[in-house]
Amino acid sequence: DVTVVVFPFVKAARKSPEQYGQEICEYLQQNAPIVSAFNVIKGFLNLSIATDYWVSQLNNINKEETFGTKNADKNAPLTMIEYSSPNTNKPLHLGHIRNNLLGYSLSEIEKAVGNNVVKTNIVNDRGIHICKSMLAWQKWGNGETPQSSGMKGDHLVGKYYVVFDKEYKAEISQLISQGQTEEDAKRNAPLILEAQEMLRQWEAGNETVVSLWQEMNSWVYAGFDQTYKALGVNFDCIYYESETYLLGKNKVEEGLAKGVFYKREDGSVWADLTPDGLDEKLLLRSDGTSVYMTQDIGTAALRFEKYPIDKMVYVVGNEQNYHFQVLSILLDKLGFKWGKDLVHFSYGMVELPEGKMKSREGTVVDADDLIKEMIDTAREVSQELGKLDGCTTEEAENIVRMVGLGALKYFILKVDPRKNMTFNPKESIDFNGNTGPFIQYTHARIKSVLRKGAEQGIALPESADKSAVLNEKETALIQLVAEFPVIVKQAADECSPAVIANYTYELVKEYNQFYHDFSILKEENTTVRDMRLLLSINVAKVIKTAMGLLGIEVPERM
RNA sequence: GGUCCGGUAGCUCAGCUGGAUAGAGCAACGCCCUUCUAAGGCGUGGGUCUUGAGUUCGAAUCUCAACCGGAUCACCA
Numbered sequence: 001d002v003t004v005v006v007f008p009f010v011k012a013a014r015k016s017p018e019q020y021g022q023e024i025c026e027y028l029q030q031n032a033p034i035v036s037a038f039n040v041i042k043g044f045l046n047l048s049i050a051t052d053y054w055v056s057q058l059n060n061i062n063k064e065e066t067f068g069t070k071n072a073d074k075n076a077p078l079t080m081i082e083y084s085s086p087n088t089n090k091p092l093h094l095g096h097i098r099n100n101l102l103g104y105s106l107s108e109i110e111k112a113v114g115n116n117v118v119k120t121n122i123v124n125d126r127g128i129h130i131c132k133s134m135l136a137w138q139k140w141g142n143g144e145t146p147q148s149s150g151m152k153g154d155h156l157v158g159k160y161y162v163v164f165d166k167e168y169k170a171e172i173s174q175l176i177s178q179g180q181t182e183e184d185a186k187r188n189a190p191l192i193l194e195a196q197e198m199l200r201q202w203e204a205g206n207e208t209v210v211s212l213w214q215e216m217n218s219w220v221y222a223g224f225d226q227t228y229k230a231l232g233v234n235f236d237c238i239y240y241e242s243e244t245y246l247l248g249k250n251k252v253e254e255g256l257a258k259g260v261f262y263k264r265e266d267g268s269v270w271a272d273l274t275p276d277g278l279d280e281k282l283l284l285r286s287d288g289t290s291v292y293m294t295q296d297i298g299t300a301a302l303r304f305e306k307y308p309i310d311k312m313v314y315v316v317g318n319e320q321n322y323h324f325q326v327l328s329i330l331l332d333k334l335g336f337k338w339g340k341d342l343v344h345f346s347y348g349m350v351e352l353p354e355g356k357m358k359s360r361e362g363t364v365v366d367a368d369d370l371i372k373e374m375i376d377t378a379r380e381v382s383q384e385l386g387k388l389d390g391c392t393t394e395e396a397e398n399i400v401r402m403v404g405l406g407a408l409k410y411f412i413l414k415v416d417p418r419k420n421m422t423f424n425p426k427e428s429i430d431f432n433g434n435t436g437p438f439i440q441y442t443h444a445r446i447k448s449v450l451r452k453g454a455e456q457g458i459a460l461p462e463s464a465d466k467s468a469v470l471n472e473k474e475t476a477l478i479q480l481v482a483e484f485p486v487i488v489k490q491a492a493d494e495c496s497p498a499v500i501a502n503y504t505y506e507l508v509k510e511y512n513q514f515y516h517d518f519s520i521l522k523e524e525n526t527t528v529r530d531m532r533l534l535l536s537i538n539v540a541k542v543i544k545t546a547m548g549l550l551g552i553e554v555p556e557r558m
Numbered sequence: 559g560g561u562c563c564g565g566u567a568g569c570u571c572a573g574c575u576g577g578a579u580a581g582a583g584c585a586a587c588g589c590c591c592u593u594c595u596a597a598g599g600c601g602u603g604g605g606u607c608u609u610g611a612g613u614u615c616g617a618a619u620c621u622c623a624a625c626c627g628g629a630u631c632a633c634c635a
Contacts, residue, residue: 124635128635129634268633277560279560279631282632289633291632291633291634291635317629318562318563321561322561322562322629325561325562348564349628349629351628355628356628381597382597385595385596403597414572415570416571418564421570422569423570424570427569430570432597433583434570434571434572434584437597438583438597440597441595441598444597448595449594505572506582513599515594515598516590516599517599519594520594522593522594
């Protein structure tokens with residue numbers, strides 16, 4: 001009799017031959033009544049476990065200049081990633097931070113798997129919301145500027161957006177007390193009428209309005225640049241809605257001519273998506289002006305004209321799932337072959353313990369405030385622990401900045417991007433446990449060992465000797481390090497920086513145990529010592545590379 | 559109401575392409591610095607993986623249903 005045993009090999013990659021062999025043997029003992037087969041397999045596995053297997057793995061790893069990161073050649077596929085897309089009427093907040101970090105990390109990961117990447121941004125620099133800030137500034141600003149007030153430009157403009165909202169609400173409640181319904185009051189309040197008039201003036205090219213608009217936007221851009229710089233994100237090309245919002249109209253007109261869309265009696269243009277299981281969608285208002293969707297069609301067309309894009313990724317919150325579903329179908333209907341292929345990287349919202357952030361209710365976590373708080377906390381912790389006592393102020397500040405930002409970025413990137421996440425401002429972000437600083441600390445520790453080694457005249461090894469005997473921690477570490485390129489690939493496939501974050505944590509945890517249990521420089525057997533040094537060097541390299549993919553810097557000491 | 563997403567320890571999250579005793583961190587308690595950085599390591603307690611059926615040798619993982627929570631369905635962006 002012959003019994004065929006099918007054994008799951010799926011997880012085999014993460015286990016050593018010893019572990020895996022033992023598993024197979026145990027399984028067979030329990031499940032397969034074939035003693036001879038059991039013995040054959042056992043014998044085979046014993047043969048396959050060469051003593052120098054893991055050492056040679058380590059040497060292979062060491063030969064790779066970088067881990068899973070290649071320099072893309074010109075012919076490699078081009079991925080365009082859009083992220084950030086802020087409105088220019090208020091400063092960036094925690095939601096934007098998540099968007100920015102995900103977008104940036106995603107582009108780094110795309111590069112790491114060999115693609116060319118163009119990072120882009122669409123700035124919503126026009127519309128009624130900007131007019132609200134402008135109007136409030138005109139009425140109550142007394143000519144205040146970033147220079148005169150010392151305020152960051154985006155915060156200044158945001159302040160007047162809030163002022164508008166306050167005054168607008170006051171008008172509404174007054175109108176309601178005069179007997180109007182809430183709906184009517186919202187529509188008839190003098191302030192909103194004035195803002196709408198201002199938007200019409202802007203579209204008509206009124207010089208005063210346009211120059212005010214330009215001035216206030218320039219304040220905002222200066223502010224945004226500062227925040228982007230602090231966060232360490234950047235863009236290869238930036239699109240402005242004011243320059244692209246009319247372009248979609250042509251495409252819609254073409255679609256209308258082709259009979260893809262239809263016009264209603266009042267002159268508005270619609271797409272009928274009921275065959276796709278969706279509703280009807282407005283594309284041009286009855287007065288001929290364009291809406292959000294029209295603009296996105298135009299911007300997409302513009303981008304594809306300029307770049308040979310193979311993959312277009314929109315990093316936009318999951319509240320816009322419907323929008324991108326529709327956009328994809330519309331582009332397809334218009335005959336753009338890439339319409340169906342666009343990727344909406346739909347990330348979850350950042351929520352506070354009491355619920356969603358609402359800018360109107362002032363329950364937003366401001367990006368600049370948060371960044372500053374994180375760095376301040378890092379400074380306090382460092383001082384308490386006396387970690388940076390030997391450093392110059394400049395060095396210390398740089399390290400403190402890296403650690404504070406590392407804590408913030410890792411906190412956000414370690415969770416699955418698709419899921420909503422909770423941020424509790426009262427319980428500030430931790431510096432212990434599964435955190436950015438924990439990982440940075442391990443890197444600094446390794447660097448410290450290497451420095452000490454150099455001081456003692458121990459040369460850094462080029463390769464490990466095959467006679468080195470490995471302990472369990474060491475083989476586990478080599479396995480983890482060797483796995484890194486697979487992880488990067490997986491992160492790219494799943495569009496998930498969190499995969500890299502969680503892997504790095506696992507690696508670092510393992511290294512800390514090793515570090516605690518075994519000494520490196522004090523090891524008397526130089527073969528073992530060199531192997532450990534080589535292992536440490538490679539762990540540090542992986543940490544640095546992996547954190548780099550998350551946009552997190554790692555210090556040499558901390 | 560239609561569509562989509564989620565529900566794992568007190569809290570924040572991994573694990574989900576089916577596989578062994580469901581893992582971390584935080585919080586609580588206890589231990590370890592004359593030894594390469596204690597932002598570290600070790601240990602203890604803490605679970606009906608929302609519920610119920612189904613498929614399977616085997617389900618946190620796949621299917622269906624229910625319950626709970628969120629998003630979305632604008633002549634806003």
